[in-house]
Amino acid sequence: MVIDNPGIREIGFVRDESSSISAFPDIDALASQCRFSNCTHTCEPGCRVLEAVITGEIPARRLNNYIKLNNELNYTRERHNKSAARVEKERWQHISKKLKNLKHRKNQQ
Ligand SMILES: [Zn+2]
Numbered sequence: 001m002v003i004d005n006p007g008i009r010e011i012g013f014v015r016d017e018s019s020s021i022s023a024f025p026d027i028d029a030l031a032s033q034c035r036f037s038n039c040t041h042t043c044e045p046g047c048r049v050l051e052a053v054i055t056g057e058i059p060a061r062r063l064n065n066y067i068k069l070n071n072e073l074n075y076t077r078e079r080h081n082k083s084a085a086r087v088e089k090e091r092w093q094h095i096s097k098k099l100k101n102l103k104h105r106k107n108q109q
Helices: 006-012 017-021 025-033 048-054 060-108
Strands: none
Touching (some): 048 060
């Protein structure tokens, strides 16, 4: 799937969401017409995107690439959020440690 589509490799590593989503404007348009707001467009009966694959509006391979890319983006985003949360936590640990030291020093005086 990745090998026979030279564009997808670069797209997969693009972090800017807006530019990667525009790589599949046809599917994005169908997805916005989908009746489910939190649809994954993979197995939901009545999904507009799946319907388009069934009727041949879009090739199944293209939807596969779309889903693959979305998964990759979600993973990147999740990882990014997690590391951001960890940085924030460490920051607070550092601050509370400083405060503790400060109190300790005050008590000694
Ligand atoms: Zn859908």
